[in-house]
Amino acid sequence: SIAKGSCGETRSQAYRAFDYKYINNDELQELLDRTINLSKGISGFISYLKKSSYKGQKFIKCEP
Numbered sequence: 001s002i003a004k005g006s007c008g009e010t011r012s013q014a015y016r017a018f019d020y021k022y023i024n025n026d027e028l029q030e031l032l033d034r035t036i037n038l039s040k041g042i043s044g045f046i047s048y049l050k051k052s053s054y055k056g057q058k059f060i061k062c063e064p
Contacts, residue, residue, distance in 0.1 A: 001042065001046060003042045004039055004042050004043070004046075007035050007038050007039045007042065008035075008039070010031070010035050011031070011032060011035045011036075014028055014031040014032060014035070015028070
């Protein structure tokens, strides 16, 4: 999903910020913990939506 990809990109940029010494190790760990938890939450929400009877506007079939 786009959301999980963006979360992974944020993790990647956190490592870059650490490598360039823009943030310290504690800040890096905080960002990594937050992005990992967010990614788990996104995965859980995606799983919920897949099992849900609500399919959203995108999946509603229009009848002629």
